[in-house]
Amino acid sequence: MKTRLLIALISAALFTSSCSKKAYIFTSFNEPADAGLRMLYSEDGYKWKDFNRIFLKPEIGDKIMRDPSMVQGPDGTFHLVWTTGWKGTKGFGYSSSKDLINWSPQRSIEVMKHEPTTVNVWAPEIFYDDVDEQFIIIWASTIPHRFPKGVEAESNNHRMYSVTTKDFQTFSETKLFLDPGFSVIDAVIAKMEKGKYALVLKDNTRPNRFMRIAYSDKAMGPYTGVTEPVTGILTEGPSVVKVKDQWLMYFDAYGEKTYSALGTQDFKKFEDVTSRLSIPEGHKHGTIVPVSQRLIKKMLKNPAQ
Secondary structure (H helix, E strand, O other), X not given: OHHHHHHHHHHHHHHHHHHHOEEEEEEEEOOOOOOOEEEEEEOOOOEOEEOOOOOEOOOOOOOOOEEEEEEEOOOOOEEEEEEOOOOOOOOEEEEEEOOOOOEOXXXXXXXXXXXXXXXOOEEEEEEEEOOOOEEEEEEEEEOOOOOOOOOOOHHHOEEEEEEEEXXXXXXXXXXXXXOOOOOEEEEEEEEEEOOEEEEEEEEOOOOOOEEEEEEEOOOOOOOEOOOOOOOOOOOEEEEEEEEOOEEEEEXXXXXXXXXXXXXXXXXOOOEEOHHHXXXXXXXXXXXXXXXXXXXXXXXXXXXXX
């Protein structure tokens, strides 16, 4: 009897352990971005599979869903933000979910309505700051004639802006988040360790357009020490995730029509790990979120919409 009980307890422990093992979700979309939110999943952070379904159909703005960025809050809720239009919009889309299957009503968070000449609100990225216990959302906008434009057209001279929130009901005032002296989009915050943050960003200056890194001791910045390019030309849409003892920096190498990744431990020295990747064709950049394997199994069992 004791032997049977011991075996049962061991089996239950093994089952619980297997279900709680870490896995990863990669938010995604396919062009032309009018179908809605897609997701990939992975057990190791390198080899990805597609759920082959739409999880959330766009209903606001221009009814597109580009650049979906997601984070899981301390209460377990997933918060999603996305680009709702190419030009003319003054905000980004927002929805939340407890299980990545059922979603709250979509809302547009109008973060640039105080700037009537704003051209766009692109690629919002969401980050949970566990020091100040708040969510940070950063995005790229162009306000013509606001900054020296260099070689960029006035309608394509972006800077990064930000708001913070604790509950997605009340938001801080919009602030300039990053002006590195050139047109910048697609910035992503990574917390390397306590008091050390990296900001992966796209230098959107023509003709090169590549990824650089900046650094800060606070999530909200200021970010300084912008590096020389760490990727080749015509790259964008960085996504960062820590897998074991190494950070992976994914990006869309659209000039080469491929998805690539660099491995790093300090965001200063990088190695190309693209040969280890497996990513479904058509995937466009989003955010990588650590989850449990149990959650992925539930999502796979849920019938497609």
